[in-house]
Amino acid sequence: MADISVVLPSVLQPLAGGQSILTTPADGAVTVGFLLDSLAGDYPVLARRLRDETGTLRRYVNIYVNGDEVRRLRGLETEVAAGQEVVIIQSVAGG
Amino acid sequence: MGCMAIEQSYVLAIGTKKGLWLATSQDRQTWSMSGPHFLMSEVPSIGIDTRNGRTRIMVGVRSEHWGPTVAHSDDLGATWTEPEQGAIKFPDGTDAAVERIWQIYPDADSRPGVVWAGAEPISVWKSTDGGEHFELNRGLWDHPHRSEWGAGYGGAAAHSIVVNPSGDDVHIAMSTGGVYRSLDGGSSWEPRNKGISAYFMPDPNPEFGQCVHKIAADAAVEGRLYAQNHHGVYRTDDNGENWESIAEGLPADFGFVMLTHPRRAGTAWVIPLKADGERIPPDGKLAVHRTDDAGKTWKRLDSGLPQGEYNAVLRDAASVDSAEPVGVYFGTRGGSVYASPDEGEHFTEVASHLPDVLCVRAAVVSAALVPGAPVPA
Numbered sequence: 287m288a289d290i291s292v293v294l295p296s297v298l299q300p301l302a303g304g305q306s307i308l309t310t311p312a313d314g315a316v317t318v319g320f321l322l323d324s325l326a327g328d329y330p331v332l333a334r335r336l337r338d339e340t341g342t343l344r345r346y347v348n349i350y351v352n353g354d355e356v357r358r359l360r361g362l363e364t365e366v367a368a369g370q371e372v373v374i375i376q377s378v379a380g381g
Numbered sequence: 382m383g384c385m386a387i388e389q390s391y392v393l394a395i396g397t398k399k400g401l402w403l404a405t406s407q408d409r410q411t412w413s414m415s416g417p418h419f420l421m422s423e424v425p426s427i428g429i430d431t432r433n434g435r436t437r438i439m440v441g442v443r444s445e446h447w448g449p450t451v452a453h454s455d456d457l458g459a460t461w462t463e464p465e466q467g468a469i470k471f472p473d474g475t476d477a478a479v480e481r482i483w484q485i486y487p488d489a490d491s492r493p494g495v496v497w498a499g500a501e502p503i504s505v506w507k508s509t510d511g512g513e514h515f516e517l518n519r520g521l522w523d524h525p526h527r528s529e530w531g532a533g534y535g536g537a538a539a540h541s542i543v544v545n546p547s548g549d550d551v552h553i554a555m556s557t558g559g560v561y562r563s564l565d566g567g568s569s570w571e572p573r574n575k576g577i578s579a580y581f582m583p584d585p586n587p588e589f590g591q592c593v594h595k596i597a598a599d600a601a602v603e604g605r606l607y608a609q610n611h612h613g614v615y616r617t618d619d620n621g622e623n624w625e626s627i628a629e630g631l632p633a634d635f636g637f638v639m640l641t642h643p644r645r646a647g648t649a650w651v652i653p654l655k656a657d658g659e660r661i662p663p664d665g666k667l668a669v670h671r672t673d674d675a676g677k678t679w680k681r682l683d684s685g686l687p688q689g690e691y692n693a694v695l696r697d698a699a700s701v702d703s704a705e706p707v708g709v710y711f712g713t714r715g716g717s718v719y720a721s722p723d724e725g726e727h728f729t730e731v732a733s734h735l736p737d738v739l740c741v742r743a744a745v746v747s748a749a750l751v752p753g754a755p756v757p758a
Contacts, residue, residue, distance in 0.1 A: 298447075330465045330466055330467075331450075331463060331465060331467075334448065334450065334467055334470075335444075335446075335447035335448060336447075338448060338478035338479070339467070339470040339471050339477075339478050339479070340471075340476060340477070340478050342478065344446065344447065344448050346445055346446040347446060347447070376446040376447075377446070
């Protein structure tokens with residue numbers, strides 16, 4: 287079993303008890319959606335920052351798996367293998 | 382020789398495009414500011430609830446990145462609490478998500494835990510626990526007209542909620558859908574727009590579809606409300622059954638603001654803008670207009686206001702407090718905030734160069750809550 291790491295941007299770290307990386311044990315591939323569901327149990331406010339109540343990823347939240355943004359892959363159905371890293375980054379947006 | 386104890390202070394909450402500022406004062410002329418709170422998030426709605434022996438500031442916060450939420454503070458912004466599961470969220474099966482909270486409205490003293498909210502997409506919400514959790518009003522959400530309500534320029538939202546403190550009447554206004562009324566505390570809703578123009582529609586007098594920008598109730602006359610429409614200023618004396626124009630005497634009938642006196646019959650304030658196509662103060666001269674006779678006549682109030690101002694004042698960027706005389710407050714999209722301690726006769730500048738002001742709310746609070754305020758002996 288190997289961990290999957292979820293790397294948080296600094297602005298969201300206070301919502302995860304100050305942690306910059308959250309790890310979850312995995313003995314096989316899981317989807318990004320499953321990872322976010324898991325995260326919602328421990329950090330519900332953090333989870334709401336990432337997805338709205340329909341489960342849709344917020345427009346300016348980008349999630350990268352192995353360097354690829356999941357919208358270019360299979361969205362929240364994108365699989366993450368044990369040992370891989372998931373990086374959450376907000377878009378460059380606003381004024 | 383004793384000293385005069387100041388037992389009350391004033392708090393002015395200023396929601397902007399990039400955060401919240403809180404101002405406090407003992408005399409409504411000199412203000413101390415704190416902030417920004419929620420930096421880089423817009424704060425389009427604020428409710429200050431002074432019931433239940435506390436001062437609770439509730440804010441609708443929206444981050445472009447991280448979405449909307451509601452937070453509250455019981456210590457004038459020293460700390461903020463956000464309910465873990467979210468205060469306002471659409472229930473399963475609606476396939477909808479909250480985009481922005483436009484209104485937070487504490488109910489009457491007789492219903493101390495009740496707080497209403499209006500949101501985008503067009504929806505009304507009710508909390509019975511002081512604004513910590515809200516429930517979707519299904520009567521409005523399931524209304525057969527909902528698919529025909531449109532979006533105003535700022536978004537499709539229920540932005541005004543007016544509750545009769547001594548009855549079950551609730552009026553709401555939405556852009557665009559117009560005024561809807563419930564006589565049963567919000568279980569069922571009917572449009573009440575007779576007399577309000579929708580000049581931008583093929584039928585300018587539809588049953589619903591008006592772009593009402595703000596409504597407010599006369600505190601002393603049952604059944605009397607005022608409306609600032611998308612062109613048009615109106616009053617009803619029969620609980621929304623009929624509306625009549627009260628725009629005569631104003632320099633323009635466009636604008637967003639409608640405020641009423643918390644106790645006195647017939648007194649209301651508007652802040653006219655030139656026109657739909659020219660959203661600036663008429664002639665670039667900023668002024669508040671007050672009626673003391675329910676709209677028969679209007680008095681221009683511009684003492685202390687800049688006469689060279691080209692920014693609009695948005696629908697919730699104005700407020701009154703409950704003091705005597707009543708304080709009047711507003712902010713501009715240019716980031717200036719003004720306060721009047723005397724019902725609009727004289728204004729002083731509270732702040733300038735803030736981000737666009739989206740919402741202001743003012744309240745009288747115990748001096749003991751305000752750091753630095755003289756504490757009664």
